Amino acid sequence: MILLKFCLILIMVNALTIGGGFVMIPLLQKEFVEKYHWLTNQEFLDAIAVGQITPGPLTVMNAFIGYKISGILGSILAMISSYLPSLIITTIVVRNYYTYKESLFVNTSFKGIKPAVVGLLIAVALSLGKSALVDYVTLGIAITSFILIAFTKIDPTFVIIGAGVLGAFFYR
Amino acid sequence: MDKSRNISLKNIFLVFLKIGTFAFGGVYSMLTFFEKELVEKHKWITHEEFVESVALGQMTPGPPIINTGICIGYKLRKIKGALVAILGQAFTGTLLAIILAIFYIKTRDNVLLGSILKGVGSAVVGLLLSIIYKMARGTIKDYKAALFAMAAFIALAIFKLNPITIIFIAGFAGFLIFGRKSK
Numbered sequence: 441m442i443l444l445k446f447c448l449i450l451i452m453v454n455a456l457t458i459g460g461g462f463v464m465i466p467l468l469q470k471e472f473v474e475k476y477h478w479l480t481n482q483e484f485l486d487a488i489a490v491g492q493i494t495p496g497p498l499t500v501m502n503a504f505i506g507y508k509i510s511g512i513l514g515s516i517l518a519m520i521s522s523y524l525p526s527l528i529i530t531t532i533v534v535r536n537y538y539t540y541k542e543s544l545f546v547n548t549s550f551k552g553i554k555p556a557v558v559g560l561l562i563a564v565a566l567s568l569g570k571s572a573l574v575d576y577v578t579l580g581i582a583i584t585s586f587i588l589i590a591f592t593k594i595d596p597t598f599v600i601i602g603a604g605v606l607g608a609f610f611y612r
Numbered sequence: 613m614d615k616s617r618n619i620s621l622k623n624i625f626l627v628f629l630k631i632g633t634f635a636f637g638g639v640y641s642m643l644t645f646f647e648k649e650l651v652e653k654h655k656w657i658t659h660e661e662f663v664e665s666v667a668l669g670q671m672t673p674g675p676p677i678i679n680t681g682i683c684i685g686y687k688l689r690k691i692k693g694a695l696v697a698i699l700g701q702a703f704t705g706t707l708l709a710i711i712l713a714i715f716y717i718k719t720r721d722n723v724l725l726g727s728i729l730k731g732v733g734s735a736v737v738g739l740l741l742s743i744i745y746k747m748a749r750g751t752i753k754d755y756k757a758a759l760f761a762m763a764a765f766i767a768l769a770i771f772k773l774n775p776i777t778i779i780f781i782a783g784f785a786g787f788l789i790f791g792r793k794s795k
Contacts, residue, residue, distance in 0.1 A: 454674045456779055461675050462743045466768065467775045485733040490712050492739065496632045496705030497642075497675040503706045507713035515710045523698050526674030530682040531694055533672050537664065541671070544791055550671075552786020553779055555757035558748050559764030560775050565740040567769075572733040581731055585738025590745045600735045607731020608724055 443510050445476070447521040450502060455525035459554065461491070461498030466560035468505075469568070478509055481571035493597050499523075577610050619656060619688050621696045627654060628681060628700025642677050646684075656688060678702070756789065 449471045457463040465488065472478050479487070487508075491501030499522045506518030533540050540546060573579045581603050588594050627649055635642040643666060650656050657665070665687070669680030678698060685697030719725045752758050760782060767773045767781075 452776065456673060456776060458673050459670060459676065462740070462747075465740070467779075470768075470775050482729070482733055485736045486716065486729055488736045488739075489729075489732045490709050490716075492736070494705040494708040494712070495635060496702055497677050499675045499678065500702065500705035500709045503709040504713045504716075507710055508717065512710060515706065515713070519702055519706050523674065523678060523702065526672070526679050527682060527694060527698065529674070530668070530672045530679045531686050531691060533668060534683050534686050537668060541667075545787055546671070548789075548791040549783035549786045551757075551790045552760055552782040552784070554747075554751040555760035556764035556778060556782030558744060558751060559761035559766075560768050560778060561740065561744045561747070562761075563765050563769035565737060565744060568740065569737045572730075572737050578730060578734040581734035582738040582741070585735040586741040586745075587738075589739055590742035596739055599739070600732055603731040603735030604728040605731070607734075608728045611727035611730055612724075 442476075442478070443514060443517060446478070446506065446509055446514070447517050450518060450521035451525055454499075454522050455529065457557075458550065459557070462561065463557050464499075466557075466564040468502075469564050472505065479505065481568055483508070485568055485572055489600050493600055577606075581606060619693075621689060621692055624685060624688055624693055625696045625700045628685070628697045629703055630700075631681075632701035633704040643680075646680065650684060657684060661687060760785070 449468075453464050453467045453471070457467065469481075469484055473481055473484050487501040487504045488498070490504045491498040494500050500519075502518040502522050503515040506514035506516070508514070569582065573582055585599050585603060588599050589596050631642065631645050631649055635645040646666075647659075647662055651659055651662050662684075665680045665683040666676075668683050669676040669678075672679045678701060681697040681701050682694040685693035685695070687693070689696070716725075748761070752761055764778050764782060767778050768775055
């Protein structure tokens with residue numbers, strides 16, 4: 441039953457979010473952490489880290505979460521549920537590319553959704569920040585990571601690995 | 613475009629497997645990798661088709677990079693090509709995520725892992741902030757967009773509305789507000 445719910449959430453979230461893996465973060469955090477308590481905020485952050493340091497799209501974080509919920513089967517179903525909406529919708533759109541591109545409804549609703557997603561992400565970053573940033577060291581790591589990723593060309597993978605090393609060093 | 617290109621499913625899988633395995637560091641590195649492999653090296657698609665696929669990937673729901681792959685796979689071998697493109701792209705990442713999850717659950721009470729994850733979690737918060745910063749620069753260009761962002765923030769942070777509902781409302785409001793003007 442949990443597994444079915446988990447898959448339905450992933451299908452819905454992936455069918456509704458446009459413009460990048462990070463757009464799904466607020467939706468998944470709400471469902472997985474706040475509503476169903478399958479993960480803690482800390483575990484959710486760990487899942488994002490896994491999605492980021494592994495090659496391929498961020499969505500593989502769902503395989504990590506799926507494993508935590510019900511093992512290998514959970515991982516596999518997570519990936520199927522994440523990509524099924526893409527497969528169906530994108531193949532339909534490929535055939536009608538120009539009609540879709542010029543569609544007034546699609547274009548104008550994106551104009552509302554895109555900035556709204558920024559607002560949602562800010563709210564989620566604050567809530568995750570409250571769980572993760574507990575002292576000056578964690579706050580310092582977060583600020584440094586922000587500066588490195590936003591203003592330099594350093595690969596976020598290295599920033600995350602570096603932060604792990606710092607964590608091991610400071611919290612021995 | 614519709615004349616059949618004789619590319620075997622196995623070759624499509626292998627190229628996408630390579631893209632999904634060696635393109636670290638998010639969407640942009642993957643895109644450069646895509647272009648090198650598919651346009652320059654294998655010449656399966658033209659530069660224009662590639663650009664169109666990237667644009668389409670960003671306009672459709674789900675992970676853009678996967679959608680771009682679906683689009684290219686579909687152009688090459690219809691639905692089977694699309695399916696194989698997904699499998700190839702997601703294979704390595706999924707496998708690694710499962711391995712990490714097994715390790716994560718087994719060593720959960722390990723003190724060292726706890727310390728490492730404390731650092732990692734903080735970095736992810738910084739990562740999210742930088743994503744927000746980049747997204748905001750690209751999308752919030754006038755006061756109307758700023759209002760949409762603020763309204764969504766308040767709806768989630770204070771009124772605890774479901775983000776799915778918020779996205780629906782934002783989409784509909786966008787249609788009502790921007791749709792009327794452009795007509």
